[in-house]
Amino acid sequence: MARKSRKAGRRHPLATVVLIAIGLVVTGGGYAAFSSTTTASADTSSAASQSVIEEGEKLFASNCATCHGMDLAGTPDGPSLIGVGAAAVNFQVGTGRMPMAMQGPQALQKPAQFTDEQTAAMAAYVASISPGPAIPDESLLQADGDAANGGELFRVNCAMCHNVAGAGGALTEGKFAPELKGVLATHIYEAMLTGPQNMPVFNDDNLSPEDKRDIITYLKYIENNPSPGGNELGSLGPVAEGLFVWIFGLGAIIGLMVWLTAKSN
Amino acid sequence: MSTTIEHSETTDASAPPVRKGGGFTGAAANYLDERTSISGVVKEFGRKIFPDHWSFMLGEVALYSFVVIILSGTFLTFFFQASMVETHYDGSWVPLKGVEMSAAMESALHISFDVRGGLLVRQIHHWAALLFIAAIGLHMLRVFFTGAFRKPRELNWMIGFTLFVLAMAEGFTGYSLPDDLLSGNGLRIIDGLIKGLPVIGTWTSFLLFGGEFPGTQIVGRFYTLHILLLPAILVAALALHLVFVVVHKHTQFAGAGRTEKNVIGYPILPVYAAKAGGFFFLVFGVIVLMASFFTINPIWNYGPYDPSPVSAGTQPDWYIGFADGALRLIPPGLEFVWLNHTWSFNIIIPVVALVLLLLLVAIYPFVEGWVTGDKREHHILDRPRNTPTRTAIGAAGVTFYAGLWAAASSDLVATHFQLSIEGVIHVVQAWVVLGPFLAYFVTKRVCIALMKKDREIVLHGYESGRIVRLPGGEYIEVHEQVDDYERWRLVDYEVYEPIMVRPNAQGKITGAARLRARMSNWFFEDRIAPAQQSELGQGGHGHDDTPGEIEGGKGH
Numbered sequence: 001m002a003r004k005s006r007k008a009g010r011r012h013p014l015a016t017v018v019l020i021a022i023g024l025v026v027t028g029g030g031y032a033a034f035s036s037t038t039t040a041s042a043d044t045s046s047a048a049s050q051s052v053i054e055e056g057e058k059l060f061a062s063n064c065a066t067c068h069g070m071d072l073a074g075t076p077d078g079p080s081l082i083g084v085g086a087a088a089v090n091f092q093v094g095t096g097r098m099p100m101a102m103q104g105p106q107a108l109q110k111p112a113q114f115t116d117e118q119t120a121a122m123a124a125y126v127a128s129i130s131p132g133p134a135i136p137d138e139s140l141l142q143a144d145g146d147a148a149n150g151g152e153l154f155r156v157n158c159a160m161c162h163n164v165a166g167a168g169g170a171l172t173e174g175k176f177a178p179e180l181k182g183v184l185a186t187h188i189y190e191a192m193l194t195g196p197q198n199m200p201v202f203n204d205d206n207l208s209p210e211d212k213r214d215i216i217t218y219l220k221y222i223e224n225n226p227s228p229g230g231n232e233l234g235s236l237g238p239v240a241e242g243l244f245v246w247i248f249g250l251g252a253i254i255g256l257m258v259w260l261t262a263k264s265n
Numbered sequence: 266m267s268t269t270i271e272h273s274e275t276t277d278a279s280a281p282p283v284r285k286g287g288g289f290t291g292a293a294a295n296y297l298d299e300r301t302s303i304s305g306v307v308k309e310f311g312r313k314i315f316p317d318h319w320s321f322m323l324g325e326v327a328l329y330s331f332v333v334i335i336l337s338g339t340f341l342t343f344f345f346q347a348s349m350v351e352t353h354y355d356g357s358w359v360p361l362k363g364v365e366m367s368a369a370m371e372s373a374l375h376i377s378f379d380v381r382g383g384l385l386v387r388q389i390h391h392w393a394a395l396l397f398i399a400a401i402g403l404h405m406l407r408v409f410f411t412g413a414f415r416k417p418r419e420l421n422w423m424i425g426f427t428l429f430v431l432a433m434a435e436g437f438t439g440y441s442l443p444d445d446l447l448s449g450n451g452l453r454i455i456d457g458l459i460k461g462l463p464v465i466g467t468w469t470s471f472l473l474f475g476g477e478f479p480g481t482q483i484v485g486r487f488y489t490l491h492i493l494l495l496p497a498i499l500v501a502a503l504a505l506h507l508v509f510v511v512v513h514k515h516t517q518f519a520g521a522g523r524t525e526k527n528v529i530g531y532p533i534l535p536v537y538a539a540k541a542g543g544f545f546f547l548v549f550g551v552i553v554l555m556a557s558f559f560t561i562n563p564i565w566n567y568g569p570y571d572p573s574p575v576s577a578g579t580q581p582d583w584y585i586g587f588a589d590g591a592l593r594l595i596p597p598g599l600e601f602v603w604l605n606h607t608w609s610f611n612i613i614i615p616v617v618a619l620v621l622l623l624l625l626v627a628i629y630p631f632v633e634g635w636v637t638g639d640k641r642e643h644h645i646l647d648r649p650r651n652t653p654t655r656t657a658i659g660a661a662g663v664t665f666y667a668g669l670w671a672a673a674s675s676d677l678v679a680t681h682f683q684l685s686i687e688g689v690i691h692v693v694q695a696w697v698v699l700g701p702f703l704a705y706f707v708t709k710r711v712c713i714a715l716m717k718k719d720r721e722i723v724l725h726g727y728e729s730g731r732i733v734r735l736p737g738g739e740y741i742e743v744h745e746q747v748d749d750y751e752r753w754r755l756v757d758y759e760v761y762e763p764i765m766v767r768p769n770a771q772g773k774i775t776g777a778a779r780l781r782a783r784m785s786n787w788f789f790e791d792r793i794a795p796a797q798q799s800e801l802g803q804g805g806h807g808h809d810d811t812p813g814e815i816e817g818g819k820g821h
Contacts, residue, residue: 105685147360155446155568159576164446165566169577170676174685177577221360222566228378229388229560237447237576239674241561242583245395249555250403253326253396256547257319260540 030111056125059118063099072129077103084194085132086123091190093119095183097197105174106197133193140213141185143220150218153211157202165235166219171198181223185216311534316517320411323404325541329548330397331503337390338492344380346372347488349444349481358565366444366569369484373443373564388556394439395561396552398432398584405429409629409659412647413516416640419630421509424502426627431499433584438491440562440582444484447562449570450579453478454589461612479572516646519757521750525644580673590672591615594694622665636784637761650719651758653712654788660708661701668697709791716793719755722747723796756795763789 061070067078074080081088092098096110112119123135155164163169166180175198180188192212195201207215226232233240287295298304315321348368354361356371357378376383405425408414414422437455441448456478460466475482514528523529531537555561567576581589592615599610633655634640649656671678672693679686726744734740747755764785768774 148362148364151360151568152364155571155574155576159446159574161577163577164568165563167578168680170679170686172685173687174679174683176680218360227560227563228565229384229563230558232560232563235563235566236677237578238562238580238582239578239586239677241395242586244559245392245555245583246399249392249396249551250326250399252551253400253548254319256544256551257322257326260544261317261319261322263317 052121052124053128054125055118056121056123056128059114059122060125063113064122067100072126081126082130083132084126086127086135087133087190088194088196089123089126090119090135091187091194091196093122095187106176109178133190136186136189136193136209136212140209141189141216142213143185143217145210145214145217147214147218147221149211150214150216150221153207154215154218157207158215161199163235163237165222165232167235180219183219185220188216188219189213307534311532311538313511313514313533314528314530315515315533315537316528316530318518320407321515322544323400323407325544326400326548327397327404328503328507329545330393330400330552331499332545333393333549333552334390334397335496337386337393340386341376341383341390342492344372344376344383345369345442345488347442347485349479349484354569361565361568364569367484369442369444370564370569373445377565385553385556388559388561389552390439391561392555392559393552394436395582395584396548398429398436401425401429401432402584405626406659406663410649410656411516411518412643412652412655414630415643416634417513417642418509418516419634421506421513422630423627424506424509426623428499428502428506430623431495431502435491435495435499436582436584438487438495440585441487442484442491443562443564444570445562445564446567446570446574446576447564447579448567449479449572450575451581451585452483453572454581454592458588458592458612458616461609462616463606463608463613479570514644516644518646518648519754521753523645525642528644578677583670586673587666587669588615588619590669590675590693591619593672593675593690594669594697596694622662626662633788636781636788638764638781638785639761645757647758648754650712650715653709653716653791656712657705657709661705664700664704665697668693668700672697713791713793720793720796723752723755724800758795760792760794761785761789762792 060068064081067075068081069075069078072081089098092107093114094112094116096112097107099113100107101110114122126132127134154162154166158166161169161171161177162180163177168179169177171177177199189212191199192202192207192215193204202212227235233244294304346368350368351365352368352371354364354366354371354374356362356374358374361374373387376387378384408422408425437451441452456470456474459470459473462469470478473483473486474480475486515530517523517528517530520529580586592612595611595615597611599614601608601610647655649659672690675689675693676686678684679689726746729743729745731743732740733743764782766774766778766782769778
């Protein structure tokens with residue numbers, strides 16, 4: 001009897017197959033949902049009408065106010081949002097960092113929790129309470145600037161945390177600078193403008209809008225032009241190269257050595 | 266006059282058979298031999314015997330990588346400009362167009378993008394360099410753990426160690442030549458290391474860089490070192506290393522018929538000439554495959570050197586990683602001003618530790634030779650388990666080195682395993698301090714356990730897995746004896762006993778003698794003697810006609 005029930009349950013011969021099928025459907029479905037939300041990026045810089053602001057207020061009250069406060073002034077669990085502007089909201093919510101899943105060293109990027117309209121509504125609401133940096137103009141996001149200037153600015157201002165190739169890097173106490181490959185131009189611009197989390201603010205006096213455009217141009221150039229030398233090994237530098245030569249280079253050669261000295265059967 | 270005529274007569278007499286059978290090859294060989302007497306050399310070298318074991322080829326890998334390095338490096342010198350003159354890039358790589366840089370960086374980019382095959386050769390050169398030093402490291406470990414450094418090979422160990430240090434110096438100078446951001450950061454760390462040394466630091470740094478860092482001299486100076494001075498010393502030391510291999514003859518593992526006086530294996534001609542020649546092309550092939558499909562040192566990403574930016578994930582190439590790791594692990598707060606000098610113990614301690622580590626590696630054969638007091642020649646290799654203390658010391662050293670090495674990638678470990686970098690550093694600090702002790706004790710116990718197992722197998726055979734029921738109803742497992750060749754491997758080793766403290770000729774017991782006795786005791790206190798012939802005979806073991814020894818459950 002016990003054997004019978006076990007056979008029908010998770011010990012069933014087909015249980016593994018079913019489990020894999022469920023896993024594939026969940027991840028595939030999740031990925032499809034995620035990619036459709038990111039590809040359908042609409043123009044978020046449209047003028048905020050009163051009804052949009054009201055919708056944003058409702059969304060804010062139900063999703064953000066627990067930590068940031070009903071009046072946006074912040075609570076012990078979350079910072080004040082006075083003056084952060086629409087750009088900060090668009091970045092934090094658009095990259096899925098907000099709302100946070102839990103308090104930690106740093107808010108992690110995850111699939112966006114809101115549609116673009118909802119994100120825009122919340123951005124409009126936050127911007128309507130107090131002025132702050134606006135969502136950047138499309139003309140600065142075309143990656144059509146001076147890549148060489150952008151590269152130089154990137155190395156001087158960004159590479160110490162994000163790595164010269166934008167592969168990311170470690171910060172203190174579990175925080176880190178994320179990888180920049182695959183990040184939307186809007187989000188790169190907004191990050192520079194608003195300085196999310198541990199990132200410093202690069203305002204327009206520090207890096208002009210054209211400089212920001214050039215940095216985006218550089219990042220998109222290296223993203224769209226794969227390394228002329230072949231696989232980049234994650235653009236992580238000598239550590240990845242050293243691991244590679246020890247494991248695969250020397251590994252292959254030791255395999256050949258064993259083959260050469262093997263006794264014939 | 267008459268002698269020459271006689272000589273020509275004898276050669277004339279011997280010539281016709283060669284012409285008849287040898288064809289062109291025979292005639293050519295004869296032509297050469299008559300003029301150079303080379304046949305004596307060919308006879309000597311062609312019959313040189315090398316034993317067959319895969320680990321004996323690690324040194325060859327280093328040698329072949331070095332040949333690849335020389336070939337590819339020569340190509341690179343045709344195009345590289347070792348100059349720090351300022352220029353503006355105007356080549357094919359768009360994100361650097363118009364950027365100000367040194368002529369060295371500009372020419373390195375020119376090689377990468379505008380010289381046909383240049384990038385491939387650059388990558389071959391760099392991958393081969395990484396492989397070269399990795400192969401040297403593994404070769405040294407093989408020599409260490411098998412005791413191949415014992416008399417008469419202590420001096421060759423020192424030469425090999427010199428090669429290892431020279432290879433690291435070659436690597437570092439080469440890494441610095443393109444004058445890109447990564448190499449400049451690396452140089453800055455070296456500059457900081459030098460400046461951190463008390464009294465001489467600042468002077469030495471100014472001497473090396475020709476003024477304040479980075480100056481306009483260093484690339485040119487490193488170029489001279491990299492392509493002239495270091496390779497010259499390296500080639501000379503390498504030649505000497507190989508001469509000693511020929512003079513000493515190759516070591517071999519214990520086996521039937523193998524003694525301290527012979528070498529069992531295959532001759533160079535025709536076996537090893539073919540194998541080694543083919544192996545060169547295999548190594549070359551692996552390097553070219555890596556260079557074709559995997560980017561190494563993408564200087565176009567790093568950009569030209571500028572003292573202000575430092576990229577995240579800046580590391581030296583792997584072989585300097587242990588030094589970088591030592592600097593990352595040293596705790597803060599060790600710098601103070603004393604006697605109007607700044608004492609940077611956060612620099613001095615790692616530098617001293619690294620120098621001591623390298624020194625210990627260099628002199629180890631002499632230390633062990635002194636402790637054992639063994640003045641005999643050794644050509645039969647030890648199995649690592651049969652020398653538990655040496656193997657344990659080696660494991661401790663490897664653990665220490667690996668800790669320093671891992672610390673150099675602490676930031677990448679932190680990001681890739683979602684840890685905090687402080688946590689990673691603290692764990693590795695504990696590892697570097699405690700790990701060697703743990704590794705020592707665990708390795709020693711494992712070695713002794715393996716020796717016990719070997720002894721057990723020799724005396725009682727191995728478990729065959731065949732269960733037999735006796736007439737009385739008892740079940741037993743049949744043990745089979747190992748064959749003679751296998752037994753040879755298991756019993757052919759020597760056990761040293763600790764040296765007793767004895768008074769010298771003057772009747773005194775010196776401090777050195779006491780130390781030596783203590784060291785000897787430490788080395789050989791725990792030991793398992795190999796099974797003796799007399800023990801083998803006992804208890805009805807080893808009857809060739811019976812299927813195997815029968816042992817009951819009791820007394821096992």
